[in-house]
Amino acid sequence: MSGDKYEFFKVIQDTLAQAARVVSLDPAVELMLSQPKNEIIVHFPVRMDGGEIKLFKGYRIQHSNILGPFKGGIRYHQSLTLDDTKALASMMTWKCALMRIPYGGAKGGIKFNPREHSAGELQRITRRFTHALGNNIGPDYDIPAPDVGTTGQMMAWIMDTYMNTVGHVNKQANRGVVTGKPVSSGGTLGREKATGQGVVHCITEWARETRTNLEGATYIVQGFGNVGSHASMLLSRYGASLAAVGDHSGYLRSEEGFNPHKLAEWVRQRGSVAGYPSGTPISKEEFFATKCDIFIPAALEGQIWVEEAKALQCKVVVEGANGPTTPEGERVLLDRGIAVIPDVLANSGGVTVSYYEWVQNKRSESWDLEEVDGRLENAMKRAYNEVVSFARSRDCDLRIAAYCCALDRLQAAYRERDIFP
Ligand code: NAD
Numbered sequence: 001m002s003g004d005k006y007e008f009f010k011v012i013q014d015t016l017a018q019a020a021r022v023v024s025l026d027p028a029v030e031l032m033l034s035q036p037k038n039e040i041i042v043h044f045p046v047r048m049d050g051g052e053i054k055l056f057k058g059y060r061i062q063h064s065n066i067l068g069p070f071k072g073g074i075r076y077h078q079s080l081t082l083d084d085t086k087a088l089a090s091m092m093t094w095k096c097a098l099m100r101i102p103y104g105g106a107k108g109g110i111k112f113n114p115r116e117h118s119a120g121e122l123q124r125i126t127r128r129f130t131h132a133l134g135n136n137i138g139p140d141y142d143i144p145a146p147d148v149g150t151t152g153q154m155m156a157w158i159m160d161t162y163m164n165t166v167g168h169v170n171k172q173a174n175r176g177v178v179t180g181k182p183v184s185s186g187g188t189l190g191r192e193k194a195t196g197q198g199v200v201h202c203i204t205e206w207a208r209e210t211r212t213n214l215e216g217a218t219y220i221v222q223g224f225g226n227v228g229s230h231a232s233m234l235l236s237r238y239g240a241s242l243a244a245v246g247d248h249s250g251y252l253r254s255e256e257g258f259n260p261h262k263l264a265e266w267v268r269q270r271g272s273v274a275g276y277p278s279g280t281p282i283s284k285e286e287f288f289a290t291k292c293d294i295f296i297p298a299a300l301e302g303q304i305w306v307e308e309a310k311a312l313q314c315k316v317v318v319e320g321a322n323g324p325t326t327p328e329g330e331r332v333l334l335d336r337g338i339a340v341i342p343d344v345l346a347n348s349g350g351v352t353v354s355y356y357e358w359v360q361n362k363r364s365e366s367w368d369l370e371e372v373d374g375r376l377e378n379a380m381k382r383a384y385n386e387v388v389s390f391a392r393s394r395d396c397d398l399r400i401a402a403y404c405c406a407l408d409r410l411q412a413a414y415r416e417r418d419i420f421p
Contacts, residue, residue: 006302019403073147075109179354196230198349223299297324
C-alpha cells in the first residue's frame with residue numbers, strides 16, 4: 001500500500017532471484033551478486049554558517065567491480081538509508097552490464113536535506129564527505145556522479161577536493177574521479193540531459209513498436225529535477241503535451257499542457273513547481289488518475305503501489321527514477337495491459353554519457369554534442385531492442401529481461417575469471 005515502508009533492497013534481491021531462474025544463473029554467481037562487495041559508512045563533522053558543528057552520516061556502497069571500476073551516483077536526501085543505497089548500487093551493476101559499459105556498480109550519499117543548507121554549507125559538507133571517503137573513490141577505482149539532490153556543482157567540489165588531497169601527485173589525471181561535472185570543469189556536452197534523453201529514446205522506440213503517434217500524445221511527470229525536466233523538454237519536441245506534473249511540493253494539471261521549458265526555468269529559480277502561474281493545483285491522487293499516454297516517474301523509489309497502479313490511465317510507464325514501481329504495483333499495471341519500461345533500461349542514458357565523459361577525460365579530448373548524442377542514441381536503441389527481443393523470446397516482462405541481459409554478461413565474466421584465489 002502507498003505509505004508502507006518500501007523494502008527497496010529486498011525487492012532488488014527478489015528480482016535478481018527471479019531473473020536468475022530465467023537464465024539458469026550459477027547459484028554461486030547469484031550469491032555473490034546478492035550482496036555488495038563493500039559497505040562504507042562515514043561520520044564527519046562540518047561547521048555550519050552559524051558557527052556550530054554538525055555531524056553527518058555518509059554512505060558509499062560498492063556492489064560489484066567484475067566488469068570495471070565501481071560507478072554510481074551520490075544522493076543527498078533526508079530519508080536515505082543503507083539498504084536503499086545497497087539497492088541503488090546493485091542496480092548500477094545491472095545497468096552498466098546491460099549497456100555494455102566497462103563499469104561495475106556503486107552508489108553513495110549523505111542522509112540530510114540539502115534544501116535546508118546554504119551554498120557555503122553544501123560546499124563544506126561535500127568537501128568533508130569526499131575527504132572522509134579518501135581512497136575509497138578514485139578515477140580507476142570508484143567514480144561518483146550526480147543523483148537526487150546533487151548537481152554538477154557538487155561534482156566539481158568533489159573533483160577539486162580529491163585532486164588537492166588524495167590524488168595531488170597526478171592532479172590532472174584525477175579529473176575522472178567524478179562524472180556529471182560542469183563542462184568547464186572537465187564535464188562532457190550532453191551529460192546534463194543524458195538521463196532524460198535516454199528516457200525519450202525508450203519512448204520513441206516504444207512508440208515505433210506500438211505505432212503510437214507522439215504528435216498530440218500526452219504525458220505526465222512525477223519529479224521535475226534533472227531527469228523529469230529534461231525528459232519533458234525533449235519529449236515536447238515530438239509534439240507531445242505535458243498534462244500534469246508534480247514534485248515534493250505538490251501537483252499541477254493543465255488542460256492545454258505546460259510549457260516544460262518555462263516550468264524548468266521556474267523550478268531552477270525557485271526549487272519546486274509550487275506557485276507556478278499556470279495550470280491548477282491537484283492532489284497526488286488526481287495526478288495519478290490523469291488521463292495520458294505516457295507516465296514518467298522521475299522522483300523517488302516506491303511511488304507506484306496497487307492503489308496508484310489501479311488509478312493510472314496511461315499506456316506506458318517509463319521509469320526515469322530508480323525503483324518507482326513496487327512489485328505489487330507492477331503486477332496490476334501489467335494485468336491492465338500497461339507496459340512498464342524498467343529503470344535499469346530507461347534511465348541508463350545517464351551512466352552511458354558519464355562513461356563518455358570519463359573516456360574523454362582519460363584521452364584529454366572533448367567531443368562535440370553530435371558525437372555524444374549519436375553514440376547515446378545507438379546505445380539506447382540497441383539496449384532497448386535487446387531487452388524487448390529477450391522478453392519476447394522468453395515470455396517474461398521487460399524488467400526481468402533487462403536483468404537477464406545484464407546477468408548473462410556478468411556470468412560470462414565470472415566463468416572466465418572464476419574467484420580469487
Ligand atoms: P533531482 O534531485 O534533480 O530531482 C528529484 C525530483 O524529485 C525533484 O523534482 C523533487 O522535488 C522530486 N521529489 C522528491 N521527493 C518527492 C516526493 N516525495 N514526491 C514527489 N516528488 C518528489 O534528482 P534526479 O537526478 O532528477 O533523479 C530523479 C530519479 O532519477 C532518482 O530516482 C534517481 O536515482 C534517478 N536517476 C537519476 C540520474 C541522473 O543522471 N541524475 C540517472 C539515473 C537515474
